[in-house]
Amino acid sequence: MRGAVIYAPGDVRFENLDDPKIIKPTDAVIRTVATCVCGSDLWPYRGAEPVDEPHPMGHEYVGIVEEVGSEVAGVRPGQFVVGSFATSDNTCANCLNGWQSNCLNREFMGTCQAEYVRIPNAHGTLVATDEHPDGEMVPGLLAVSDVMGTGWYAALAAEVKPGSTAVVVGDGAVGLCGVIAAKELGAERIIAMSRHESRQKLALEFGATDIVTERGEEGIVGVKELTNGIGADSVLECVGTPESMRQALHSARPGGNVGFVGVPHEVALDGQELFFSQVGLRGGPAPVRRYLPDLIDRVLSGRINPGKVFDLTLPLEQVAEGYKAMDERRAIKALLKP
Template identity: 60%
Template sequence: MRGVIMHAPGDVRVEERPDPVIEEPTDAVIRIVAACVCGSDLWPYRGVDEPQDQKMGHEYVGLVEQIGDAVETVKPGDFVVGSFVISDGTCPICSAGYQSRCVNASFIDGTVGTQAEFARIPFADGTLVATPEYPEEDLIPSLLAASDVFGTGWFAADAAEAGPGKTVAVVGDGAVGLMGVLAAKQMGAERIIVMSRHADRQALAREFGATDIVEERGSEGVVRIRELTDGLGAHSVIEAVGTQESMMQAIRATRPGGHIGYVGVSHNVELPGDRLFMGLVHLHGGPAPVRRYLPELINLVLERKVDPGKVFTKQLPLADAAEAYRLMDRREEVKVLLWP
C-alpha cells in the first residue's frame, strides 16, 4: 500500500509500505476513505520535533476490512470514525472519560499512520465508532473532522466551560481554534471573540459563530479583549496554539474565576504560578479525549446540525501529500484533506 513517511523536517514522501494485517485479537484493519494533514504535523515538518522516518497521519475515516476474534462493536463493511489516540475503552482512565490517557494509549502517528491507503487499528472497540450506514459523500469531510480537529475544538470549549451567557475568547485562528468557535456556538456561548489577522480565517470564524474579531496580539490583544468585556476579561478562553506567547495571552485575557481550555500542543510553555494564583484562573486541557465525544459529534454531523468539514479549504489526492504540507506550512490553506 501507499503511505506518507516524513524522513526529516520538510522531507515528506508517499512510499510503498507493507499492507497491515491483524496482529492481535483486538485489532481491526480498515481501508482509509479520507485522511488529512493536522496542524500538529507541522511541528516535525518545521523541525521543532525531530522526525525519523515517521509514519504520518492520525485523523481518519474508513471502511472495516478485517477484525480480530475479540472485536465486538465493529464488523467488516462498517464505516468508522476513529480517535487519534488508541484506547482500550475499559481501563479506569477510559471509564472516567479521558481515553487519550488510557493505560494502553498510543498515538496513531508513528505507530500506525493514517495518511495511507490502509491502517491497522489496535483496540478497535475502544478506538473506532461505526456510523449507522455509509454516509452521504458530502458528509465525509465533517466526519473526518470529528476524528481530531472538531473533537479537539469541542474538548477545548468544554474544558473552558463555554455555555449560555458566557463570553468565549479564542487564541489561535488555525483549524483547532476555528473548531473551538463552532463548538462554543453549539454550547450556547453568547459572545465569541477570535484573535486573528487573516481575512480568510476571520470569514470562516464568523461563519462558525464568532461575533468579534481582535487583530491585535500580545498586550494590545489582551487590552482589546478587556475593552470588549467591561474590563473583566472572558469567562472562557480557548488556547489553540501551544506557545509561551499564546498561553500568556490566554491567561491574561481570562477574568478572575474564568476557565482556560488549552489544546495547543505545548512547546516550552512555562506557567506563571503567581499570575494563576492571583487571577483565580482554572486551567484544563491536554490531548483531547476525542473518543468521549465521538458519538455526539457524529450524530451532530449526520443530522446536519454542524458542518465542520468547511475547515478543509483544500482537497488533494494522497499522492500530493507533500504539497498539502507545503500549503499548510505557508498558511496558504487552513487544512488539507487527502483522498487515498
C-alpha cells in the same frame, strides 16, 4: 499499499509500504476513505520537533473496516467508522472516568496518511455510522476524529456555558472548530483572535461575534475592551506557544477558565501569577472518543459543518503538497483522498 513518510523537516514522501496487518486480537484494519494533515504534523515538518528517523505520519482518519481481530466485537468489516487519534480500550479506569485519551492501553495513531491503517484497541476506539454516509459528509466526519473533537474539548475544558463570553486564541482548524463548539455550548459572545481574512470569515460563519486582530499586549487590551474590562469567562487556547498561552491566560477574567489544546512547546507557567489570576486551567489531548457519538450526530444531522475547515482537497499521493500548503498558510487544512 502506499503512504506518507517523513524523512526530515520539509521532506515528506509518498512511498510503498507494507500492508498493515492484525497484530493483536484487539486490532482492526481499515481502508482509508479520507485522512488529512494536522497542525501538529507541522511541528516536525518545520523542525520544531526532531525527526530522528524516517517514519509514517498522520493520525486523523475515517474509513471502511477491512478486517478485525478475534476480540473485536463492536465493529465489523464493511462498516464506515470514525475514530480518535488516541486509541482507547474504553474499559480501563481512565476510560470509565471519560478520559479515553489517557487510556491505560492508549496508543497514539501515527500512520494514517496511508491507504490502509491498523487501528489498535479497535473495539473501544472506532464508532460506526448506521450506514455509509454521503460523500459530502465525509469532511465533517473526518474533522470529528480530531480537530472538531479537540475544539469541543477546549470549549468544555474552558467551561463554556449558555450566555457566557468565550475567546478563541488561534485561527487554525482547531480554533475554528472551537468557535463551533463555543456556539453549540451556548456562548453568547465569541471573540475570535485572527489576522487572516479567510479565517476570520470562516470564524464569523461558525458563530464568532467579534474579531480581535491584535496580538500580545494589544490583543489582551482588545479582549478586555470587549469584556467589561475584566476578561472573558472562557478562553480556548488552540496554538501551544508561550505567546498564545500568555494571551489566553490574560484574556480570562478572575475565576474564568482556560482550556488549552495546542500541544505546549516550551511553555512554562509561573505558579504565583496563575494563583493570583484565579483562572482555572485544563488541557491535554482531547478525549475525543467520549464525544464521538454526539459529534457524529451533529454532523450527520447538518447541525454543524466542521468539514469547512478543509479548504484544500488533494489526492493522497500529493500529501507533500498538503504539508507545504499548510506550512505556507495557503491552506487552513488539507484533506487527502486515497
